[in-house]
Amino acid sequence: MLYLIGLGLGDAKDITVKGLEVVRRCSRVYLEGYTSVLTVGKEALEEFYERKLIVADREAVEQEADNILKDADISDVAFLVVGDPFGATTHSDLVLRAAKLGIPYRVIHNASIMNAVGCCGLQLYNFGETVSIVFWTDTWRPESFFDKVKKNRENGMHTLCLLDIKVKEQSLENLIKGRKIYEPPRYMSVNQAAQQLLEIVQNQRIRGEEPAITEETLCVGLARVGAEDQKIAAGTLQQMCTVDLGEPLHSLIITGGSLHPLEVEMLSLFSIPENSSESQSIDGV
Amino acid sequence: MLYLIGLGLGDAKDITVKGLEVVRRCSRVYLEGYTSVLTVGKEALEEFYERKLIVADREAVEQEADNILKDADISDVAFLVVGDPFGATTHSDLVLRAAKLGIPYRVIHNASIMNAVGCCGLQLYNFGETVSIVFWTDTWRPESFFDKVKKNRENGMHTLCLLDIKVKEQSLENLIKGRKIYEPPRYMSVNQAAQQLLEIVQNQRIRGEEPAITEETLCVGLARVGAEDQKIAAGTLQQMCTVDLGEPLHSLIITGGSLHPLEVEMLSLFSIPENSSESQSIDGV
Numbered sequence: 187m188l189y190l191i192g193l194g195l196g197d198a199k200d201i202t203v204k205g206l207e208v209v210r211r212c213s214r215v216y217l218e219g220y221t222s223v224l225t226v227g228k229e230a231l232e233e234f235y236e237r238k239l240i241v242a243d244r245e246a247v248e249q250e251a252d253n254i255l256k257d258a259d260i261s262d263v264a265f266l267v268v269g270d271p272f273g274a275t276t277h278s279d280l281v282l283r284a285a286k287l288g289i290p291y292r293v294i295h296n297a298s299i300m301n302a303v304g305c306c307g308l309q310l311y312n313f314g315e316t317v318s319i320v321f322w323t324d325t326w327r328p329e330s331f332f333d334k335v336k337k338n339r340e341n342g343m344h345t346l347c348l349l350d351i352k353v354k355e356q357s358l359e360n361l362i363k364g365r366k367i368y369e370p371p372r373y374m375s376v377n378q379a380a381q382q383l384l385e386i387v388q389n390q391r392i393r394g395e396e397p398a399i400t401e402e403t404l405c406v407g408l409a410r411v412g413a414e415d416q417k418i419a420a421g422t423l424q425q426m427c428t429v430d431l432g433e434p435l436h437s438l439i440i441t442g443g444s445l446h447p448l449e450v451e452m453l454s455l456f457s458i459p460e461n462s463s464e465s466q467s468i469d470g471v
Numbered sequence: 472m473l474y475l476i477g478l479g480l481g482d483a484k485d486i487t488v489k490g491l492e493v494v495r496r497c498s499r500v501y502l503e504g505y506t507s508v509l510t511v512g513k514e515a516l517e518e519f520y521e522r523k524l525i526v527a528d529r530e531a532v533e534q535e536a537d538n539i540l541k542d543a544d545i546s547d548v549a550f551l552v553v554g555d556p557f558g559a560t561t562h563s564d565l566v567l568r569a570a571k572l573g574i575p576y577r578v579i580h581n582a583s584i585m586n587a588v589g590c591c592g593l594q595l596y597n598f599g600e601t602v603s604i605v606f607w608t609d610t611w612r613p614e615s616f617f618d619k620v621k622k623n624r625e626n627g628m629h630t631l632c633l634l635d636i637k638v639k640e641q642s643l644e645n646l647i648k649g650r651k652i653y654e655p656p657r658y659m660s661v662n663q664a665a666q667q668l669l670e671i672v673q674n675q676r677i678r679g680e681e682p683a684i685t686e687e688t689l690c691v692g693l694a695r696v697g698a699e700d701q702k703i704a705a706g707t708l709q710q711m712c713t714v715d716l717g718e719p720l721h722s723l724i725i726t727g728g729s730l731h732p733l734e735v736e737m738l739s740l741f742s743i744p745e746n747s748s749e750s751q752s753i754d755g756v
Binding site: 192194195196197198199200201202203204206207270271272273278279281282285292293294295296297298300301302304305307310311312313314315316337341343411412414448449451452455 | 477479480481482483484485486487488489491492555556557558563564566567570577578579580581582583585586587589590592595596597598599600601622626628696697699733734736737740
C-alpha cells in the first residue's frame, strides 16, 4: 500500500495519530522536500517519528517514482507531504502511477494552507481562485496571475496568494556545467509579494488601465500558520510592503472588497496599528 | 487558554498528536456537535482521548459561550470541532468572545472538507466560491445559491457543494409547544442534492432561461472523505441522482467545465461505468 500522509503545517507533532502509526510501520518513508517546509527540520521529524526519512526532491519524485513505488504492492510505503497531499500541490502524478501499477493507495489528510488560512477570520466560503506569486527576475516578470485577482475582486471574493519557494535551484553557471551545486533555499516574504503587486499596479496605471487593487486595498499577511509563533497582520497593501512577519513561510490574502461583519471583527484582532511609526504585526496566536 | 482543535474527518485517530496531548491535559473538553460528524460516535472519541466530552450543540455555543470560557484564563479548555475550526463553519464568534474577555486562544488545525476534497484529483486552485445546498420543504425551495454555481462555471471554476445537515431539529408541533423533543438527524445525500439541482435546471428551462448546468454536466460525488470506506464517484449530474455512495456525510462537486489533463486522468479512477445497468460507485480508497 502507498500511503500519502499529510504532516500539517507546524512541527513534528502536527501529524495525525493515524498518520504516525502508519509511518512507524512502513518499510520505507519518503519526505517530499520541495513544495513546503515545517518550522522544524528533517532530523526533528526523524527523532519524533522514530524512522529514517528519505528526502524526495522534485527530481526524485518525477524521475524515480518507480523506485518510490517499488514493492509497495507487497509492503507499505509512506510518502510524507507538508500540509495535505492534495493541498496547494497535488501529488496526482504519483497516485496515477501507483494506479497503473495496480498498487493500492490511501490518503491520510491533514491541514494545509488552503484551509488553515481561515484562522485569520476570512471565511473560506468567500475565497475565489488561488494564485501563485513567483520571484521576478530581470528578464521574467509575469503579471498574468493578476487577472485572477481582478476576477475574484469583481466577484467579491478573497484571493489567497501562495508565495514562491525556491529549493534546490541551480545557478545558471552550475546548470550549464552540469554541476549539482544548489543555491540556498529562498522563500518569498509578504513584503516582496506586496512590492511586486504594487509594481504591477503602477504598470497598469502607466498603461492607462484601472487596476483592480490599490495601495489602500485591505490585505492579510500570514506567517508560519499553524506554528506556535504564527503571525497574522491585517492592513493595506502598502503596509504589507514593510510589515515584519519574521521567518518563512509567508502567505498573502487580498480581500474581496466587501466583508462580512464577523470577518471585519476578526481581522481587527490582527490589524496593524494605524499610527505606528514603524510597521509591526500583531501576534495571531 | 482556549484551544480550538480540529478532529479531521474520519475517526478518533484523525486528531493530531499535538491536539491529543492538549485534549488530555485540558480541564474541560467540549465537542461541537452540530455542523459535522465523524464516522464514530462520542463514546469512541471519549475512549480514545481518555476524557469525558461535553457536547455543545448550537444553542449551547451561542447561549452559553461564557460557560464554555469559564476560567479559561487560568486553566486550559478545549473546544473540539470535526474537520477544522475554521473550515466550512467558522467559530469566529467563540474566538471573538474569548478575545473580549482577555482569554488567549490557540488553533490546532486539521483537514476539513474544504481541502480534503482535493483527493478526487480536482485541483483546489480551481475551485470558486463554495455553496451550501439545503433541504427543500414544501414551502421553502431556495434557488439563489445556483447563481454562484453559474458564476463559478462562467469562470471555469469547480463548485464544492456542502450538503445540509439537520441535527437537533424540532418538529413544528414540538417547537410551538416548547417541548425539547428532537427529530432524528438527517444528512443530505448526493442523490437528493442532484435531484434538487435538476429541478432547478427544469425550472429555469420553463422560465426560458439557459441553465448553467445540464443533466450531462460532469460532477463528483464524495462520501465519508478521509474515512477508510470513503467513496468517490465521477459522472454526470443525471448519474449523481442514483449513484449509491452509502452512509453520510456526502459532498458534491460541480466541475467547472474545462479540466486539466491531470484532473481528467484522476477522475477516471473514480468514473461510474458508462454501461452499468444499475449505477454503482468505484471505491476511492
